[in-house]
Amino acid sequence: MDRIEALCRYLYPCDRFADVGCDHGYCTEYMLENSMCQSAVISDISAKSLAKAEKLLEKYLKHGTCVSVCCNGLEKIPADCDEVLIAGMGGEEIISILENGFIPGKFVFQPMKNAPKLREYLISVGAHIDKDDVFECDGKFYFVITGFRTGEKNEYTPEQIKFGKGDIGGALGRYLAAEAAKKRAYLNGQLRPSDREKISGELKIIESVSENESR
Ligand SMILES: C[S@@+](CC[C@H](N)C(=O)[O-])C[C@H]1O[C@@H](n2cnc3c(N)ncnc32)[C@H](O)[C@@H]1O
Incomplete structure (x- = not known):
């Protein structure tokens, strides 16, 4: 299964x-082909990137079930979009898009890095994960965070x-096993004492999460 296929399993109707x-627009193609939505909006800050999705989704664009907007983040996303996917960007970039836009009714975010910052942000604005x-x-390994603008407070x-x-x-x-193996490999090499201490601390956290959770 590729990343897109795996990611699409998290999308809501x-x-x-x-x-x-x-x-490329593959996730929108999945939504439309599988009747997971009535209509869709494809958007990208890059006209060149957007052109790839426009080509893939040509029949839906012609039919009017899909519209294309070239914009930064949520700038031109119509207010009646009840689900927003933001995937393949950094967590900080996703936060910046949300801060300059809005928290979607339903969301699916797949941050490539800084997932902890994104979790903290979503909790701080009262979104439900x-x-x-x-x-x-x-x-x-890829983190994926889905949820709703409002709902029960997360612990x-x-x-x-x-x-x-x-x-x-x-x-x-x-994922934790792979991260632990990376840290152990670093610790087997030459390291400055401060780096050794930092990596040992990180490894301890990973080991304790793995042990506590698997009990
Ligand atoms: C790595 S691709 C990910 C594409 C797709 N979402 C996926 O998960 O495979 C990131 C895309 O986000 C676009 N992008 C980056 N920053 C953006 C922003 N602020 N607003 C809209 N699109 C943005 C880039 O042009 C690029 O096409």
Whole structure:
């Protein structure tokens, strides 16, 4: 299974779907082909990237079930889009898009880095996190955070802020094992004392999460 296929399993059915930073547009194609939405908006800050999605989704654009907007973040995303996907960008970039826009009714975010910052931000604005998972494709791990603009307040431990709430018996467990192996490899090499201390601390946290969660 590739990243897009894995990511699409987290999308919610909705009325009007928006794919912000869509690039090729594969996720929107999935939503439309599988009747997961009535209509869709593809958007990207780069006209060149957007052109790829426009080509892929030509029949839907002609039919009017999909519209294309070239814009920064949520700038020109119509207000009636009830689900927004932002995938393949850094967590800080996603936060900046939300700060300059709005928290979507339903959201699916797949940050490439800084997932803890994104979790903290979503909690701070009162959004409800529904799933906070990690999935694995071709030996790489990806965090995915889905939820709603409003809802029950989430409780997170500091460890869950760091690693999410995935299944320790599944991809999260494999992610932690891979991270622990990387840290142990660093510790076997030459390191400045301050770096050694930092990496040892990080390894201890990973080991304690793996042990506590698998009990
Ligand atoms: C790595 S691609 C990810 C594409 C797709 N979402 C995915 O997950 O495969 C990132 C895309 O986001 C676009 N992008 C970056 N910053 C953006 C912003 N502020 N607003 C809209 N699009 C943005 C880039 O032009 C690029 O096409």
